[in-house]
Amino acid sequence: MAENRDGTVITFYSYKGGTGRTMALANCAWILAANGYRVLAVDWDLEAPGLHRFFHPFLNLRDLEATPGLINLITEYQEEARRTGERAPDWHRAYARVRPHAVTLDWSFPSGGSLDFLSAGRRNRDYSSVVGRMDWDHFYEHSGGGQFFDAMGDDMRHHYDYTLIDSRTGLSDIADICTVQMPQVLVVCFTLSDQSIDGASAVARYIEERYHERGIRILPVPTRIDEGEKEKADAGRALARECFEGFPSGLRGEAADVYWGTVEIPYRPFYAYEEVLATFGDPPGLGSSLLAACERLTSVLTDGQVTGLPPIDEALRNAHVAAFTRRRPASPANIVLNHVSEDRMWVEWLTAVLGTAGFRTFPVDVRSPHAGRSREEPGEEAHRVLHIASPPYLKSRAGRGLWDSGPAPDRAGGRRQVLPVRVGDVR
Incomplete structure (x- = not known):
């Protein structure tokens, strides 16, 4: 003891x-x-x-x-x-x-x-x-x-x-x-x-x-x-x-x-x-x-x-x-697009729509072995993270894990803003 x-x-x-x-x-x-x-x-x-x-x-x-x-x-x-x-x-x-x-x-x-x-x-x-x-x-x-x-x-x-x-x-x-x-x-x-x-x-x-x-x-x-x-x-x-x-x-x-x-x-x-x-x-x-x-x-x-x-x-x-020391809030111009490969069409469409509005998008395939450290991802500079929440995304282990984990903390103890977008085929 x-x-x-x-x-x-x-x-x-x-x-x-x-x-x-x-x-x-x-x-x-x-x-x-x-x-x-x-x-x-x-x-x-x-x-x-x-x-x-x-x-x-x-x-x-x-x-x-x-x-x-x-x-x-x-x-x-x-x-x-x-x-x-x-x-x-x-x-x-x-x-x-x-x-x-x-x-x-x-x-x-x-x-x-x-x-x-x-x-x-x-x-x-x-x-x-x-x-x-x-x-x-x-x-x-x-x-x-x-x-x-x-x-x-x-x-x-x-x-x-x-x-x-x-x-x-x-x-x-x-x-x-x-x-x-x-x-x-x-x-x-x-x-x-x-x-x-x-x-x-x-x-x-x-x-x-x-x-x-x-x-x-x-x-x-x-x-x-x-x-x-x-x-x-x-x-x-x-x-x-x-x-x-x-x-x-x-x-x-x-x-x-x-x-x-x-x-x-x-x-x-x-x-x-x-x-x-x-x-x-x-x-x-x-x-x-x-x-x-x-x-x-x-x-x-x-x-x-x-x-x-x-x-x-x-x-x-x-x-x-x-x-x-607290940092100034990051520019809202950077958005990470978390997705799975089946939703590449949605990624291209969102990139075009957001690009027209002045946003820079950084697509990240969550199944990629380097998803957390993508060369394109702005990391701590990302103000928003967008989940393209399609049925394949929510069924994937990586996508579901990110969805359940909620907002990621930044170095100052704050939170990135997380925006889920539900997509899917409809008649």
Whole structure:
């Protein structure tokens, strides 16, 4: 059996969206892994998953979409729980194992560190309906949901030094699981608006009062602090200190002042447009940078064991900043025509019609051994992919595979536009 790491589960939560919660989690996870820890990042925001976007240069998106995620683990367990028959008392633990379903980021961390990612679920056409049909009350009452999540938390702590969970916002059954049942540490992110402060502090106080016996360490973290309006920012800080009085537990006087001055996450316009990790976007050593703020937060999370990001080669850092940078949408003038040889007549007709309208077409016979790397195919420059969906195309293994796979991801994590055209002989 693998060594028990006796790790820590940390949930990042926000009452409102737009706090930069996911960005803070992603950077803290990277800093921890870069310091030699085995780290798991979990996207538990089932309705609006997005944590993977901060890691996309280090993930194979096609492999990720084919790998079961959190909701798949839950539904597989639920299906087994509905079956009757004799079982071992700990049968549920086999379904609560997260490590086999986590994808390891393609980056060589020093000192044996690693960063694994568990997605919200396999992103296919059924994903939304699976999440929408989930009845969490029924799951707990009739399927033993409590024992399942307890076993999942045990598995996370056993295999990882730190597990960071990106929770859904607001008040919901999913948020309750993430904020109460799973973590030992709860990071409550909020902006300095009245609504965000009031909502976040009310949730923190509710958890502290009702679940005090669980010993959850609650850390309020102000985010997106804009010093351009200093007076308003200072007023917001004062209101937050008042509403979060008593948090973090045990800190008073100067110690509380130090905490509140340490954990603020600043607003930086550079990070408002793309999901860029500050571990690559910021050079080291700048005390006012987003990276420095995440380093300070990581120090608080680890009780001072991790205080900074180990240096990265500057050329390597800049190269990966380019990998995060969003490209302008490709020109809509390029269209790939996926087809089978029987439909050559349709290809010639579509080429003529689209050519008259100013489009450049690139026919690709999907049965060709070089279909994915045709000399004529514009690759990443193709804005649209057109499936000539004739009966022979849909019967062919290659055509059906492309049809079922849906839109192909581009390097920036976006999607090409896919247009199916149904063709066939009619009387």
